[in-house]
Amino acid sequence: MLIQIKEKKKLIAGLNQALAWELRAYAMYAHYAAYVKGLEGLTLKSHFAEEAAESIGHAGKVRELLALLEAEAGTTRDDKPIVHTDDYRLMLEEALKTEETAARHYQKLLPLAKDHPVFMHTLMHIFMAELNAVEEAKALLGR
Numbered sequence: 001m002l003i004q005i006k007e008k009k010k011l012i013a014g015l016n017q018a019l020a021w022e023l024r025a026y027a028m029y030a031h032y033a034a035y036v037k038g039l040e041g042l043t044l045k046s047h048f049a050e051e052a053a054e055s056i057g058h059a060g061k062v063r064e065l066l067a068l069l070e071a072e073a074g075t076t077r078d079d080k081p082i083v084h085t086d087d088y089r090l091m092l093e094e095a096l097k098t099e100e101t102a103a104r105h106y107q108k109l110l111p112l113a114k115d116h117p118v119f120m121h122t123l124m125h126i127f128m129a130e131l132n133a134v135e136e137a138k139a140l141l142g143r
């Protein structure tokens, strides 16, 4: 499939950065879903599990875009350490930082994809989901 996109190299690099960040987000949320406990655990366990699933979904979409570009998708997660804790507030702080970074990644990709409606649509959709997740994390932190 021939896709005319200016700055294709930049887009590929950015998509791979976003993919690695999604894989890290998956690992972080799956980890926190296992360790959250107490009263908070009743609601946060399923919240973290849903966010883990959403990260896998986003990773899948980004991988497909890379395949459309005939580029090689990365298979490893971003190496920024995941903070181990059983303090649910710290988990939510880490979740907020993770979602803010994800939103920044997609925001950066949008101008690179503007010539291609399919890329634009997919990336905008994920970007909106990240913004939503930022707000959700803030709300859970009582901000």
Ligand SMILES: [Fe+2]
Residues within 6 Å of the ligand: 022, 025, 054, 055, 058, 102, 126, 130
């Ligand atoms: Fe995501």
